[in-house]
Amino acid sequence: MDRLVDEVGAESLGMGIEAIAKQLGDRYSRRTLQRRLALLVAQQRIEMIGERRTARYRRRPEAAGHYKIAEPAPQPAPRQDDIPVSAEGAEIRAYVSQPRHLRKPVGYQTAFLEQYHPNHTPYLPPALRDQLHAMGRSPAAQTPAGTFAKDILNRLLIDLSWASSHLEGNTYSRLDTERLIEHGQAAEGKNALETQMILNHKQAIEYLVLAPDQARVQTDALIALHALLSDGLMADPAAVGRIRRRAVEIGGSVYLPLAFPQRLEELFGIVVQMASEITDPFEQAFFLMVHLPYLQPFEDVNKRVSRLAANIPFIRHNLCPLSFIDVPQKAYVDALLGVYELNRVALLRDVFVRAYERSCQQYVAVQQNLVLPDMFRLRHRQALALVIAAIVKQGEAATAQAVQSRMPPSVPLAEQAHFTALVLGEFSTLHAGNAVRFGIRPLEFSAWQGRHRDER
Known part of the structure; x- marks a missing residue:
């Protein structure tokens, strides 16, 4: 990165990306160069002049040579949507934070799925999986599938229904959600669709927890989840619980999902089959969080299906569930944009680990109060x-x-x-x-x- 800053130079007029790419030769692909430049701009090591195709870059005076700051500038308070991220995650976030017109439009890449081989090319390194297993272990580890989720069902219904809906922009508070789920009392001044979204989550969670045999990574189970989560929320009622038959777009993204229904159905089957072959519950959960939203098999509600589907392996293995409590909406959206537009999972992995750690903290008191089974x-x-x-x-x-x-x-x-x-x-x-x-x-x-x- 230091060498790239030096290559950009400090000319007052700056250099366009074409000139920078020519000067670097074959050192970077254009996409990689765009990402690196965006990260350097975010780090204030270089500055961007102009917009769109006329954008030019130049080195900031303090960035000459190795990047150093003599006196640390006062740091602003962390934004509500900030979470700790890896270096690769920061690079992805810098790229997707650019205006849409600076990001290259892309379509569905089958190679992204083809490059994954269950149990051989994991997204989560072994050491990280061991850490997650240690965090998520519950007192019900040796009991029948679903025992722990049943033990904390009342708490899970509220937490997961509220947090997952919040990621979709739902304005219900956690207290409003608790009143709705426990007493059937809808919050005043809220849109009826928001109320429906919460109640749909409740029904879908109960579907998985109360009948553990249904909590399996299978096409019929995921389609049932979609039917429950999308009930009353789809413009076309026939699209509830059905693979989509029309093209869709993703707001705020330059990614255009696949549009052919037959190909969608085929790939949906492949994604589910690959997920079912993954033996580690955390890898299985993360794979579903990556590839279900990326494929967009349904007209809407894809992310909600992926979040509940990610809990299937946790229910089956009596691990702490993933409630998505305290996951910032922007961090989650940026992470998915990294998957959509770059086919890179590092930022979503950062969000996943942070979310699971927070969920375990939420349930640790519940775990300690549970009586060990006889x-x-x-x-x-x-x-x-x-x-x-x-x-x-x-x-x-x-x-x-x-x-x-x-x-x-x-x-x-x-x-x-x-x-x-x-x-x-x-x-x-x-x-x-x-x-x-x-x-x-x-x-x-x-x-x-x-x-x-x-x-x-």
């Missing part, structure tokens, strides 16, 4: 339900003898005493409200309770 009870939960239901429905007293007479063959001899104590312990806390867990209807429980009330 693995013995978890292992024998089906046998437990069968024995309790049989005793109640037969109207028998809850005694050790009644339990032992119905001892399931799946319980080893060495564990039968523990199992008997477990069943009797469940009976001591059984009531009409929780008996449904064992397939016992309220009337059945009431009849049993009336017969054995004095024995409890």
Whole structure:
């Protein structure tokens, strides 16, 4: 970069990009040169004179030789949309922060997808994945898929619905979102579409969490997510849950997505298949956040689908979910522009890591307050339900003898005493409200309770 500053020179009239490129020979591609110049302008090491095709560049007086500042200038307070980024991320941000007319229009590049090979060319380095695994580990790691997400569902519904909608420009506050989700109370003065967006998120999150078998990286699951998230929000109702059949544009970007429906459907299948082959949950989540918005398979709501789809591997592996709390909208948009226009993921990776770290901080107190699951009870939960239901429905007293007479063959001899104590312990806390867990209807429980009330 120092050499590039020297090449630009300090001529008062500056040099155009064509002259700079000629002087450098084959050292940089034109796109790389544009990015480097934009970064140097952002760093105030060179200055740009004029606009559009007449733009010229010249070195600032203090930038001669190696870039040094004798006395640090007062630094402005960090902007609300600032997050720490890598050097490559800063370069991408500098490029996409240029006016649109200075950025080269581009279309969908199939090579960007073709260059990715699941489990062999990861976007997230191994050391970073290890760090994310350490952050995201939950107390429910050894339990069935979806257990941790269910444990924190109420909190997740509010956080993810609000934060994901906020990234789309929704003006609901977090408190407004909480009132809407928990009490069905729409905020005053808000557009009905904003309310619908929040409620759509709630329904889509419940779809993934309450039925973990549905939380899989498959085409039907992602299409279902789109149907739930876009319900009532599409200009064409037939476009809900359907691969798009018309061309779309992306506001503020020079990227033009693919327009052919048959090719879109084919590539959507390929993207989902590749994602399903990725074994690491963090790599899988990030891949979906990169390639679903890049492909733009739906007429709208693509980013929302990608954010919820990114949570599928976290739900399945009982990892801390990605709620997108405190992710600045501009940082997220700039990161996606880097994917759209440059096919570079470094800035989005910076945002992803920052977002996941913040999500884990949000849920650490929740994790600490969760009771570790009783693995013995978890292992024998089906046998437990069968024995309790049989005793109640037969109207028998809850005694050790009644339990032992119905001892399931799946319980080893060495564990039968523990199992008997477990069943009797469940009976001591059984009531009409929780008996449904064992397939016992309220009337059945009431009849049993009336017969054995004095024995409890």
